[in-house]
Amino acid sequence: MDSNKEHKVYDSIIIGGGAAGLTTAIYAQRDRFSTLILEKKNIGGNAFLTEKIENYPGFNEISGPKLMERMEHQAKTYGAEIKTGEEVSAIEKKGDLFKLTTIMGTYLTKTVVLSTGSTYRKLGIPNENDLIGSGVHFCATCDGAFYRDKEVIVIGGGNSALEEGIFLAGFCKTVKIINRSKEFKASKTYIEKLNSIKNIEVHIDSSPVEFTKNDKDLFKGVIIKNNETQESKEIKADGAFIFIGLIPNTKSFKNIVDLNDKGFITTKNLAETSVKGIFAAGDCREGAIAQVAAATGEGVLASYGIKNYLK
Structure with missing residues (x-):
């Protein structure tokens, strides 16, 4: 010393x-x-x-x-x-x-x-850390441009998630929003705007349980589980954005x-x-x-x- x-x-x-x-x-x-x-x-x-x-x-x-x-x-x-x-x-x-x-x-x-x-608050699910920066992101303004005309997943239900989801919908092919609660925590303004955008798909009361990879070890999608029925399904996309705080x-x-x-x-x-x-x-x-x-x-x-x- x-x-x-x-x-x-x-x-x-x-x-x-x-x-x-x-x-x-x-x-x-x-x-x-x-x-x-x-x-x-x-x-x-x-x-x-x-x-x-x-x-x-x-x-x-x-x-x-x-x-x-x-x-x-x-x-x-x-x-x-x-x-x-x-x-x-x-x-x-x-x-x-x-x-x-x-x-x-x-x-x-x-x-x-x-x-x-x-x-950035993480989900703590399998494959998350492996895919950060190459399929899993935390900033749409920073990394959204990579997904122009592609399909993306947005995870979260607050103001940030909906604001960034609406932003991504402006140039992405589709935006699939996954919210673990039955209702969004975001302000009514964002929720109302969300309903008017055709290329946004919403999955409520569903929790992400694992990010999936393709045979080249690249991002493939996310497996979500319905909190009420406990049924699981895979949502495929080109990338995902996490906005949970x-x-x-x-x-x-x-x-x-x-x-x-x-x-x-x-x-x-x-x-x-x-x-x-x-x-x-x-x-x-x-x-x-x-x-x-x-x-x-x-x-x-x-x-x-x-x-x-x-x-």
């Missing part, structure tokens, strides 16, 4: 190396504030898992890993330090500073940015900053949390839009919060 770590005081330590965290570092470093990004896994967050991004300004098409690689390079070019494999286990206020503890040691900083993102990666912060009832960090003004000097940006924040372009904007906002606080 490097005993000098605790002696260096950063202007800001950013927890999480996704698009929001990297953008915060880029802007903060340009303002000559020293920054350190601590990331427990890989740099890039959920965007790193996206095969192709077609809605990020300036690029008709770019892979998620490539875009994140460019952001990481830019942050480092401006002087940001990045450490992976570093999970923050504690944040303590020490006078005017914050002390962050990880398995590798401790760090001191004047401000903290929480940009730990969120995790997001889990914010904020468990470690529940006793540090205010969270809403779903675990997302509440903020105000310039990405400020309930604790002065701690900011939040990206998908872990209440009201965030799960898009790379939106996350970068939140990173800019957090950098201005840092600047305003350090003045």
Whole structure:
């Protein structure tokens, strides 16, 4: 362990190396504030898992890993330090500073940015993990274009599921919505609109039990079971989109900053949390839009919060 770590005081330590965290570092470093990004896994967050991004300004098409690689390079070019494999286990206020503890040691900083993102809620059924990114997706805006004039499955019954299902119906051959409840949880506006779209097929009171593969080990469809009759059948398609919610990666912060009832960090003004000097940006924040372009904007906002606080 490097005993000098605790002696260096950063202007800001950013927890999480996704698009929001990297953008915060880029802007903060340009303002000559020293920054350190601590990331427990890989740099890039959920965007790193996206095969192709077609809605990020300036690029008709770019892979998620490539875009994140460019952001990481830019942050480092401006002087940001990045450490992976570093999970923050504690944040303590020490006078005017914050002390962050990880398995590798401790760090001191004047401000903290929480940009730990969120995790797509999975179904937990056979073949799901094998097919993620190649048949099973969590973002219609990101990956829907691959299924133009093809058949897709949408799993979920809330606003996100119906909104994305209606979006996909605009260019897909058919959209088959699977909802485990007898009624949709979505708002009446979406439900009414759903009934007017001819290429949407609805399967209610049915639970997905297994994703299926063809003889080439590629996506084939999903087996669903009727919750009342217990009868099973396979629904075939070219791909599937899961919209059953997001889990914010904020468990470690529940006793540090205010969270809403779903675990997302509440903020105000310039990405400020309930604790002065701690900011939040990206998908872990209440009201965030799960898009790379939106996350970068939140990173800019957090950098201005840092600047305003350090003045």
